[in-house]
Amino acid sequence: MKSKMGNTFRTVFAHVVLIFLSFLCLFFFYILFVNATRSHADLQKGFSALPGSYLLQNLKNVANDGTFPMIRGILNSLIVSGCSAAICTYFSALTAYGLYAYDFKVKKVAFTFIMAILVMPTQVTAMGFLRLITNMGMYDSLLPLIIPSIASPAVFYFMYSYLQSSLPLSLIEAARIDGSGEFHTFNRIVIPIMKPAIAVQAIFTFVGCWNNYFVPALVIQSKDKMTVPILIATLRGADFMSFDMGKIYMMIMVAIVPIILVYLLLSKFIIAGVTLGGVKE
Numbered sequence: 001m002k003s004k005m006g007n008t009f010r011t012v013f014a015h016v017v018l019i020f021l022s023f024l025c026l027f028f029f030y031i032l033f034v035n036a037t038r039s040h041a042d043l044q045k046g047f048s049a050l051p052g053s054y055l056l057q058n059l060k061n062v063a064n065d066g067t068f069p070m071i072r073g074i075l076n077s078l079i080v081s082g083c084s085a086a087i088c089t090y091f092s093a094l095t096a097y098g099l100y101a102y103d104f105k106v107k108k109v110a111f112t113f114i115m116a117i118l119v120m121p122t123q124v125t126a127m128g129f130l131r132l133i134t135n136m137g138m139y140d141s142l143l144p145l146i147i148p149s150i151a152s153p154a155v156f157y158f159m160y161s162y163l164q165s166s167l168p169l170s171l172i173e174a175a176r177i178d179g180s181g182e183f184h185t186f187n188r189i190v191i192p193i194m195k196p197a198i199a200v201q202a203i204f205t206f207v208g209c210w211n212n213y214f215v216p217a218l219v220i221q222s223k224d225k226m227t228v229p230i231l232i233a234t235l236r237g238a239d240f241m242s243f244d245m246g247k248i249y250m251m252i253m254v255a256i257v258p259i260i261l262v263y264l265l266l267s268k269f270i271i272a273g274v275t276l277g278g279v280k281e
Helices: 002-038 040-045 055-063 070-101 105-118 122-135 143-151 153-168 171-179 181-193 196-209 213-218 226-235 245-277
Strands: none
Touching: 002 245, 040 196, 040 245, 055 070, 055 213, 055 245, 070 122, 070 143, 070 181, 070 196, 070 245, 105 153, 105 245, 122 143, 122 213, 143 196, 143 226, 153 196, 181 196, 196 226, 196 245, 213 226
16 A cells, blocks of 8 residues: 555656646747847846737737848758768768778777867867868858767767667678678668668757857858857847847747747657667677
């Protein structure tokens, strides 16, 4: 009897904690929505838990602002984030497959070198990167935001760990005996097995690129090439006469919609990928 009551108490307590944590996570999204529906004057009055009536007006103010290319900024962010997620996951998986499926003399050295790059912060190499792309004629373009995604040590390590737990080498040997080429084996056999891991890292890479402000702020100058984080910063830095807090909250809400949609559509891949990637037979 006591054991049953104890289990019931633990279940109720767990549900209360989860409900509380869910409330904390969703509360800030709700406040963001409420602020996006209020005017600049209403926002200056203070906090409000009830939505206002300026949702469409704020959206029109952002969309019709000639000095603020909202649609172009969202399109630029989608291009950068989508392309970065695609090439990052594919080439990281290809690198992980090469180190996992082949034995060569410098295999451990190559793995150690990639892991050493993992601990190097982006800010350390920022000036050298900026000078390099300037000399290559890629300054003020979207290419410097996409091409470096090919080399991602963190994604590589996740892919490598996933291969260790999910891909038996006997399967690769069987494909080779059947006459399958290496790229054919990778694209037709390895990629389907790694689909959960690729989906997980594609989501994380997409979100990381979508929210990235530091690198785009270094290399982008033209307004028609700016991404969403830079555009939001330009709104915040507007002069006092044209400053509109309602527009800022509206732009932030618009900016997080693609991220929420990605998570809602592919959340099952996150759960499956993290679970399978963390289990080793």
